[in-house]
Amino acid sequence: MTLNKFECTKDFVRQTTAYVIQTDRLLHTLTVRETLMYAALLRLPSKTTEKERNDKVDTVVQRMGLNPVKHSKVGGLIDRGISGGEKRRVTIAIQLLQDPSILLLDEPTTGLDSYTARHLVTSLAELAHKGTIVILSIHQPRSDIFGLLDKVALMSTGSMVYYGNTNKLVEHFTLAGYPCPQYANPLDHYVDVASVDRRTREREILTTQKIDKLVQIYKDSLIFDDMRQEVSKLLKHSHKNVRSMAVSRPSKPGVFRVMGTLLSRCYRHTGRDRSIYSSRMFLLFSFVPFICLFLLQMGTDQRSIQDRVGLIYQGTSVPSYMGLMNGFYLFPPLRDLYYRESMDGLYSSVTFVISYALYVAPFHVFSTFLFSISVYWATGMYNDWIKYAVFNAVLTILQFVYEMLTIGAMGFFLDPRLAINVTTLIMTFGYLISSGLIRRMDNMLDILQWLSYAGVHKYASQIVVVNEFQDLVFDCTNSTTDPCQYRNGSAFLDAYFPGGEDTITRDAGILTGFLGFFILLPIATYTFRGGRNLH
Numbered sequence: 001m002t003l004n005k006f007e008c009t010k011d012f013v014r015q016t017t018a019y020v021i022q023t024d025r026l027l028h029t030l031t032v033r034e035t036l037m038y039a040a041l042l043r044l045p046s047k048t049t050e051k052e053r054n055d056k057v058d059t060v061v062q063r064m065g066l067n068p069v070k071h072s073k074v075g076g077l078i079d080r081g082i083s084g085g086e087k088r089r090v091t092i093a094i095q096l097l098q099d100p101s102i103l104l105l106d107e108p109t110t111g112l113d114s115y116t117a118r119h120l121v122t123s124l125a126e127l128a129h130k131g132t133i134v135i136l137s138i139h140q141p142r143s144d145i146f147g148l149l150d151k152v153a154l155m156s157t158g159s160m161v162y163y164g165n166t167n168k169l170v171e172h173f174t175l176a177g178y179p180c181p182q183y184a185n186p187l188d189h190y191v192d193v194a195s196v197d198r199r200t201r202e203r204e205i206l207t208t209q210k211i212d213k214l215v216q217i218y219k220d221s222l223i224f225d226d227m228r229q230e231v232s233k234l235l236k237h238s239h240k241n242v243r244s245m246a247v248s249r250p251s252k253p254g255v256f257r258v259m260g261t262l263l264s265r266c267y268r269h270t271g272r273d274r275s276i277y278s279s280r281m282f283l284l285f286s287f288v289p290f291i292c293l294f295l296l297q298m299g300t301d302q303r304s305i306q307d308r309v310g311l312i313y314q315g316t317s318v319p320s321y322m323g324l325m326n327g328f329y330l331f332p333p334l335r336d337l338y339y340r341e342s343m344d345g346l347y348s349s350v351t352f353v354i355s356y357a358l359y360v361a362p363f364h365v366f367s368t369f370l371f372s373i374s375v376y377w378a379t380g381m382y383n384d385w386i387k388y389a390v391f392n393a394v395l396t397i398l399q400f401v402y403e404m405l406t407i408g409a410m411g412f413f414l415d416p417r418l419a420i421n422v423t424t425l426i427m428t429f430g431y432l433i434s435s436g437l438i439r440r441m442d443n444m445l446d447i448l449q450w451l452s453y454a455g456v457h458k459y460a461s462q463i464v465v466v467n468e469f470q471d472l473v474f475d476c477t478n479s480t481t482d483p484c485q486y487r488n489g490s491a492f493l494d495a496y497f498p499g500g501e502d503t504i505t506r507d508a509g510i511l512t513g514f515l516g517f518f519i520l521l522p523i524a525t526y527t528f529r530g531g532r533n534l535h
Contacts, residue, residue, distance in 0.1 A: 014345060018095035022106040024087040025340045027265070027333060028076030029272035032066055032090055033057065035074060039094045041261040042346045046253045060096050064089040064123060073272075085116030089123065096127075103127070105136040114142050121145045143185040152187070156194040157208070159215045164223040176217045258347045262355040266334065276330055280363040284322045284399070285370040288378070291315075297380045301475045302485060305492060311379055312464050313437045315391070316457065319368055319399035320427055326360075327406030328420040335410055338526075349526035353407075357519055360403055368396040382468055390467045394460050397515055401456055402427060404518040411525035434458035436465075440496060456514045459507040466500045469493050 026035055040053045048056075061070050066089055074090065075081015082090070088108055095103060105124070109117035121141075125148045128134040138145070152169055154162040162172060169190065170180045178193050180186050194211060197203040218224055253261075270276045291314055298304045298311070338352050372392040375381075381391070405426065409419035432438060433448045434455030441449055452458050469489030476484030486492045493500050500507075 016101040018098065018100035018103050019343070020092050020095055020103065020105040020108060021340060022108075022110055024091045025333075025336045026074045026087060026090060027269050027337065028074050028079060028081060029269045030265070031071050031073055032082065032086075033061065033070040034268070035090060036060060036093060036097070038261055038265045040097050042253060042258060042341065043094075043097050043344075044253070046257065056097060060093045063096065063127065064093045065119075066090065066093060079273075083116065085112050085120055088112065088120055092124075100132065102133045102135065105134070107137050107139060109138055109141065109145075118142060118145055118148075121148050125149075139191075141185075141187050143187075146185065146187050154190060154194055156211045156214075157196060159211070160218065161194045161211065161214050162190070162218055162223075163227065168223060172218075172221060172223060176214060255347075255351055258351055259355045259358070262347075262352070263359055266356070266359040269334075279326060279330065280360075281367055282370070283326075284319060284367040285374065287318050288371060288374045291318075291375055292378045295379050297378075299380070299475070300473065305474070305486060308381070308468055309437055309465075311375070311381070312461065312468060313431075313435070315372070315375060315395065316398055316435070316461060316464060317431060319371065319395045320402045322367070323364070323399040323402035323404075324406050324420070324423055324427060327403040327410070328416060328423075331356075331403075331407050331410060332416050335407070349411075350523050353519065353523045353526065356407065357400075357404065361400065364396050364399045364403070368392060368399055371395070382472055387467050391464060394464050394467075394511070397511060398456070398460055401514060401518045404522055408518070408522035408525045411522055411529055430455040430457050435461040436497060437461055456511065456518075459511045459514070462497055462500050463504060463507050463511065465497055466493060466504050470501060 030038070036057045037053065040048075040057050044053055044056065061067055066086065069082050069086055073079070073081040074087060092103070092105070092108070103124075108120060108124070112120065121138075124134050124136065128150065146166065149166045151164065152162065152166050153160065154169075162169060164172070170186050173180065173190055173193065178190070180189050194214060195207070196211065197207045270280065291311070295307055295311055298307045334356065341347065342349070342352070369392060372395050373388070376388050376391055381388075402423070406419065406423045409423045410416055413419040413422065433444065434452040434457040436452075436458070441452065444452075469492050472489035474484075474486055474488060476487060486495070490501065
């Protein structure tokens with residue numbers, strides 16, 4: 001295959017070809033122009049100035065007829081925005097930013113009404129007549145769209161039934177014994193003619209024989225001979241010198257500009273959607289009244305020991321759960337956008353994951369701070385600001401770790417529901433065998449004790465427990481209902497977390513290591529699973 005006498009190598013195709021997927025993958029909170037500006041920042045060469053980017057975006061907006069809606073939000077299912085046809089044109093406009101020689105489109109009229117579909121194909125025809133090769137697959141086109149196509153390729157069961165000029169389609173099939181009925185849409189009619197009827201075995205055999213006959217008629221036609229001669233002529237004049245086929249690849253945007261663009265787009269997306277903003281900033285804080293109402297002010301008597309253990313369990317589990325849920329509900333649109341843009345070679349999985357980690361980190365810090373400072377002082381935990389800082393840091397890490405685990409699972413499983421089920425199972429199992437808050441570690445099976453070392457909660461819970469109970473003195477009374485079992489926190493730690501006070505530094509180091517591991521995990525899943533071809 002050649003293009004302008006050059007062989008279509010992988011690099012040549014990547015440089016000269018753009019592919020428009022069937023489904024629009026756009027952020028609903030951004031306007032049309034913002035969507036294109038972010039795409040331009042990711043696609044145009046690093047030396048492109050701001051004025052050149054603005055001019056390029058304005059040119060593409062004008063070419064695709066998007067000028068009236070350029071300041072309108074794209075919109076989604078709930079927050080309505082531009083129409084379906086306009087979204088399709090935005091998706092196409094994104095690919096036109098790089099001035100491709102070939103534009104491939106996968107069923108661009110799917111889901112559009114007849115008027116919008118015709119308007120879209122008209123725009124593509126105008127684009128083709130200005131020098132861009134436009135190749136599209138289309139199902140059930142209306143009759144006036146048929147007249148906009150220059151060439152038609154009709155395939156069935158992997159074989160070419162017809163390829164040639166549109167104005168010769170009816171004549172070819174009429175000579176083959178299949179005239180087009182009056183007032184019928186030629187494409188609709190001949191798609192039916194070239195289809196296999198599988199309702200019964202007899203129909204399937206008959207229609208398969210008919211298609212084999214049509215394929216042979218096409219191969220024996222003058223249209224096929226002319227096409228073959230034209231291809232042979234082009235191949236004779238094509239360049240065989242590898243150097244002459246070298247593609248001048250403009251320098252890509254630098255990694256810092258790409259990361260800055262991804263961060264800016266994520267923050268703007270979050271700021272525009274109140275549900276996303278509220279979930280990330282304040283949903284974790286909404287658990288505070290329930291915890292405080294349940295525990296009230298804890299004292300320092302013997303009964304407060306169990307209350308503190310329960311508080312530590314809730315205090316470490318709720319942020320983990322919120323990290324998991326935020327990843328499940330808020331990450332999929334960004335993941336789909338990554339799949340589309342990585343397919344175009346715009347940035348790597350490393351850049352994407354690190355950018356996402358930088359994006360979510362401030363939200364985790366703020367939301368965990370609101371949660372921890374309220375719970376810590378309202379329930380009467382150990383009165384020390386340094387101990388509070390340790391408590392807050394561990395909770396922040398847990399929320400961050402479980403969101404990164406969730407997005408890693410979504411890189412492995414395409415279905416978000418399957419990813420959330422797996423992540424929830426891992427979190428629950430980790431709490432049961434690793435935290436030491438539900439059952440003493442030395443009372444569990446040996447295999448579970450060994451497995452607990454692989455759980456982040458073993459180290460997080462132990463840090464928080466030691467942080468809370470160390471140096472704590474309990475009140476003892478003569479009451480027979482509350483025997484003085486533990487006079488201080490160290491006695492409790494010796495009984496339930498033996499050696500915990502001596503390994504606090506080691507636990508902090510391992511917990512920090514888990515932080516790095518859960519950043520590398522999604523990078524690995526998105527790298528080795530590869531980009532998904534979303535339709």
